[in-house]
Amino acid sequence: MEEVLTKFRTIADKPYEMLAKRKEETGIKIVGCLPMYVPEEIIHAAGALPIVLQEGDEPITLGHSKIQSFFCGIVRSIVDLALKSKLNFLDAVVSPEIDLPIAGLANILKTNMRVPVYAIYQPPFPQKSTTPELLLREIKKCKSELEGLIGQEITDERLGRSIEIYNKNRSLLRKLYELRKKKPGILKSVDVRAIVMASMLMLKEEHNQLLEDLLSKLKTQNPSSKNKVNLVLSGSVCEAPPVDMLNMLEEEGAVIVNDDMYTGARYFCADVQAGNGSLLDAIVKRQLTWPIPCPTKIDEGLDWGNYLVDLASTSEAKGVIHMVVKYCQPHEMYYPYLSKKLAKAGIPDLKLEFEHETISMGSTKTRIQAFMEMIKKR
Amino acid sequence: MAEKKEYLVNRVKTTKEVQNMMIEYYSGLQTARQDGKFLAWTYGPIPFEIMRAMDIRFEHLESYGAYLAARSGQQRLKELSEADGYSNDVCSYARLLRGVTLLHERNETNTIPNVLIVDMPDFLVAIRHCPLQGSVYDYQKRLLNKPGFCLDTMPIHSEDDYQESIRYWKRQLVEFIVFLEDLTKTKLNMDRLKEIMGYVKEGAVIRKRMLNLCKARPAPINTFDHFISLGPSHTLRGRKESVEFWKRMEAEVEERVNNKVGVIKNERFRLYWHNLPIWFRVGRLSETLAGYGAVLVSASYTHEGFYAHEPEKIDPEDPLTSIAREESWLSWLSSDINQAAYLLQKEIEDYSIDGMIMCSHRTCQFVDVGEYDLADLITRKTGVPNVVIDADPTDPAFYSDAQTETRIQAFMETLESSKRRSASSLQK
Numbered sequence: 099m100e101e102v103l104t105k106f107r108t109i110a111d112k113p114y115e116m117l118a119k120r121k122e123e124t125g126i127k128i129v130g131c132l133p134m135y136v137p138e139e140i141i142h143a144a145g146a147l148p149i150v151l152q153e154g155d156e157p158i159t160l161g162h163s164k165i166q167s168f169f170c171g172i173v174r175s176i177v178d179l180a181l182k183s184k185l186n187f188l189d190a191v192v193s194p195e196i197d198l199p200i201a202g203l204a205n206i207l208k209t210n211m212r213v214p215v216y217a218i219y220q221p222p223f224p225q226k227s228t229t230p231e232l233l234l235r236e237i238k239k240c241k242s243e244l245e246g247l248i249g250q251e252i253t254d255e256r257l258g259r260s261i262e263i264y265n266k267n268r269s270l271l272r273k274l275y276e277l278r279k280k281k282p283g284i285l286k287s288v289d290v291r292a293i294v295m296a297s298m299l300m301l302k303e304e305h306n307q308l309l310e311d312l313l314s315k316l317k318t319q320n321p322s323s324k325n326k327v328n329l330v331l332s333g334s335v336c337e338a339p340p341v342d343m344l345n346m347l348e349e350e351g352a353v354i355v356n357d358d359m360y361t362g363a364r365y366f367c368a369d370v371q372a373g374n375g376s377l378l379d380a381i382v383k384r385q386l387t388w389p390i391p392c393p394t395k396i397d398e399g400l401d402w403g404n405y406l407v408d409l410a411s412t413s414e415a416k417g418v419i420h421m422v423v424k425y426c427q428p429h430e431m432y433y434p435y436l437s438k439k440l441a442k443a444g445i446p447d448l449k450l451e452f453e454h455e456t457i458s459m460g461s462t463k464t465r466i467q468a469f470m471e472m473i474k475k476r
Numbered sequence: 477m478a479e480k481k482e483y484l485v486n487r488v489k490t491t492k493e494v495q496n497m498m499i500e501y502y503s504g505l506q507t508a509r510q511d512g513k514f515l516a517w518t519y520g521p522i523p524f525e526i527m528r529a530m531d532i533r534f535e536h537l538e539s540y541g542a543y544l545a546a547r548s549g550q551q552r553l554k555e556l557s558e559a560d561g562y563s564n565d566v567c568s569y570a571r572l573l574r575g576v577t578l579l580h581e582r583n584e585t586n587t588i589p590n591v592l593i594v595d596m597p598d599f600l601v602a603i604r605h606c607p608l609q610g611s612v613y614d615y616q617k618r619l620l621n622k623p624g625f626c627l628d629t630m631p632i633h634s635e636d637d638y639q640e641s642i643r644y645w646k647r648q649l650v651e652f653i654v655f656l657e658d659l660t661k662t663k664l665n666m667d668r669l670k671e672i673m674g675y676v677k678e679g680a681v682i683r684k685r686m687l688n689l690c691k692a693r694p695a696p697i698n699t700f701d702h703f704i705s706l707g708p709s710h711t712l713r714g715r716k717e718s719v720e721f722w723k724r725m726e727a728e729v730e731e732r733v734n735n736k737v738g739v740i741k742n743e744r745f746r747l748y749w750h751n752l753p754i755w756f757r758v759g760r761l762s763e764t765l766a767g768y769g770a771v772l773v774s775a776s777y778t779h780e781g782f783y784a785h786e787p788e789k790i791d792p793e794d795p796l797t798s799i800a801r802e803e804s805w806l807s808w809l810s811s812d813i814n815q816a817a818y819l820l821q822k823e824i825e826d827y828s829i830d831g832m833i834m835c836s837h838r839t840c841q842f843v844d845v846g847e848y849d850l851a852d853l854i855t856r857k858t859g860v861p862n863v864v865i866d867a868d869p870t871d872p873a874f875y876s877d878a879q880t881e882t883r884i885q886a887f888m889e890t891l892e893s894s895k896r897r898s899a900s901s902l903q904k
Contacts, residue, residue: 163848164848164849165845165848166836166844166847166848168565168838168839168841168844169841169845195631196607201631201811201845202841202845202846203845205811205812205813205845205846205849206845206846206849208813209813209846209849209853210849217631217633219630219631221628221630222604222607222610222628223626223628226628226648226651227647227651228628228644228647228648228651232630232640232644235640393611394607394611396604396610396611396613396614396626401618403618424565425565425841427565427566427567427608427611427839427841428607428608428611430562430563430565430566431562431566431567431570431608431611431612431615432611432615433561433562433563434560434561434562435615435618435619437561451563
């Protein structure tokens, strides 16, 4: 099992080095998607490798000249990596323009990188009658731009095949999550993070094979979670939660049983359901029926607070940790509301904040310890 | 007897009328219930025209934040929202609004001066111009359990997007009107809306002419004066009284131009202000700059929004298209750096600008993102230097007088030496 996990960990640890190498070796076109919600199937169907751009692990230096320090880590880090020519392996960038830092990041990349930057504006109003038409226009526009760039028509046949591969990947990841819920502790949360992140960085066909292999190996595993406290992680919008923080939670007796994070369930929760309409219509429908509430959307059919209460109870979790990316204003905006909803339902919660440069691990540890004590005494 | 303070800036007198206009406007919000009117809380560049035509009274998040900040009324509200769990990284306007709802929830409205309080709303209206306005709207709507409507803006990167945006906007405006009609059980009177749009046009055309008067040397008006007199072109636009105000103000500014009276003595540097004003430091900054012979002659905030773009094309007979054009224009400016750069370069030429002040607002990512690129691009193209000031629209915790004034001092030295250089190259 270690062998297959190592494959996920390797790409998640050094994504850009691995991808640059792959580009050099195979010449494959690589398209960087800004988080969140780019319909990657379209890029895949054009014969390119879509990847979700990740926060780098090096300190920001050149990036300071292009973006203020009070933007979230992933945005600043990607600007910095672009200026350091670490993203030169990219053939294009697609921005979902879901919120302002992301749309602004697309503008900064457009000005400072020599790659085309395409936008798919995703109106964040699933219920509005005006939304499907605009979203379809945006997706069609991006599709034709990608066809021009890659020189490959995105036929229905190709798109249908890509959708199938992607749906399979999502279904396998959901199986993995089901397993983690049933057998808490079956995987360390940093490994789950690496597996989902790897899905964002690899060809899905390859990821599917690794996942199948892993799932078959996990069948026989029966971890003990005695005296452990089941927790749900929430948030970590756009960027992955820090490895140190995940490890610390587990060292202090927690076991993560579920999440709604982007590098987590949010990424793979919704399939494209090909129906009677066109495949692009099916993609539009998927974008508008994302089941996990998002602070960048105004979805009248969902309530993040209620969702978290349900998630915690169906996952038999004793508490919720809000993983808050520093300067992520959309998430910060909802945090008091979420916390109140959880309190009303009698579910303890804790807010942990992290940023690119520093996390005060000492005080984080104390807070986690106090939280765990409090839960254990209940 | 206290000595009367001498000011370096000779403010346009008419702007002093705005204070009473705003007090009257806010007192109208306080009496909405007893006057039998609906009260809405609004966020973003709202089509107030439609609400005015339906006789709905509206508070406006950003104006209210500015109103509070200019009167130092923000502290208690900030404390309350932070105690409720809001991080101080969150938009300072949103925190103030949360503070107000908490004052109401706790029955503590008597702890801040009455003129600074707005009543709780019947419903909410927002434009997701800045995505966070959408979040504030959604969050408040859930918390207050009130009906609401949120309009959307799509980012614009081309003429084709712009035209699509106008269509998108018009479709949404029709839905918005239906929402208002259902809620208030009143039909929108289209003739009334056309009349209001006529006043919007008249006011905007006059204001635009007056903005242009600042191309004169010496500059007759400081853009700081425009900052504090936006009410009649914002929440108070579309009224006859507002048009009359602009006429009086234009006459005063025009007279100054005719008599070559500058807003400051010995004008040496003409500056551009990029971004939102620092609402709690308008007066002090205006005086600080005047101390160096510097005057603001243009600003992105006043010269690009509030129907300043092609006001003559507003068609009162077709209000929805006129509103859709304005909203789409605002979206284009904020989503496309090339468009913003083109306009800024034009302002620099038209207003003979010597330097740019780029204000970086700590909790307003919307207006900050890409600002450094814009400044670099323009300085490279035109040679006009820039300075970045760190601030916040309403939260003084993110602002330092000493630091700002030191930066301004250094910037003035840069401008001085570039002036000397160009003078000596002319002599040669």
